[in-house]
Amino acid sequence: MMNMNHVYIALRVMGAGMTGIFVTLSILYGFIIFLTKIYPMKANKQDVPKER
């Protein structure tokens, strides 16, 4: 039997959960940007043939 109070809580959990994931991952995004600024990436030269 559906419980309207539980439906309301589930909706609240959905809102808070998705917001929480996006906020946490946004901060992680900032952290990655910060990391790659301090330790910059180099162009991958693995496939570039060496000159003889």
Place this chain on the structure above:
Amino acid sequence: MYLDFLTTGILAFTWQQGVMWLIGAILIYLAIKKDYEPALLLPIGFGAIIVNIPFSTAITQNIPGYGEIEGIIDVLFRIGISSELFPLLLFIGIGAMIDFGPLLSNPKMIFFGAAAQFGIFGTLLLAVILGFSLRDAASIGIIGAADGPTSIFVANFFESKYLGTITVAAYSYMALVPIIQPFAIRLVTTTEERKIRMPYHAKEVSKTAKILFPIGVTMVAGFLAPTSISLIGMLMFGNLIRESGVLNSLSKTAQNELVNLITILLGITIAAKMQAASFVTTETFIIIGLGLVAFIFDTVFGVFFVKFLNLFTKNKINPMVGAAGISAFPMSARVIHKMALQEDKQNFILMHTVGANVAGQIASVIAGGLIIYLIP
């Protein structure tokens, strides 16, 4: 009669146990013949058979004349799953397997990992509407994490009586990603959208950045979602072992021996929750159905999120990349890359899908922690 004991088991056999034998046989068939998650489905299938033999001493039984005897599978369940030990140890191995390089070199993929977790919450709501209690609904919703250990961890935390069904559903649908995701993606994308090309400029991520990443993720997740810390902490610990460069033998052990050993034990132990009396119910079929809905929600919401972003961006993103934000790694990334190649033989989006897929690993674990915190 002296030979009565020979018929005791046969006479106590119920049709529900017969159904469980059939389910066990199907799981073993899928594992061996179809190669669907064989490492998990085969032990689960065999476990389903041995716990459903009348008077099986593999599970705790009251044997006339002997009293209560604790079965090996119940012992393993108490030690390995009730304590959360097995899923957490498995996370060390998974962390050691993951290369976060594609995510670090293309950080915006992290948001696709977030979007594709919608299936968890959408299914939770649906399960509540269908009459499940909040805690059971949360345990069912977590199938949408597309991550076996997280599903087991959360369902066990909520002491859900559906743990066995949830685990079987989670692993079965993970194995069926090559069927479910292309079907769901084709429902919500056009051929033109699936043909969108995405250039990729290979960059080498600094070793220091790769070492600092797991430490930083643990700290950030720990501050914002402390309930996820045991999950994310073990995942990132495994990754730190891998990236440190000084623990190569430990990294190899975590990726191989540790994962293999825990997988064997985890699979057979799940059978403790697959006894006929509690498994052969209408709820089981509803949960299996909801699990499928969770995977479809994940995929569709991931695609819609990219479509939404494409409204505002100049360099269009292939919407299929959004669907790779689930945690089924690396299967989802490969399946979607293959779909892109089917539409256009020169469309190589693998590095993008891998980036979204590893982001999904992090996001699903955070989602698991958040759901534990948010459900009263």
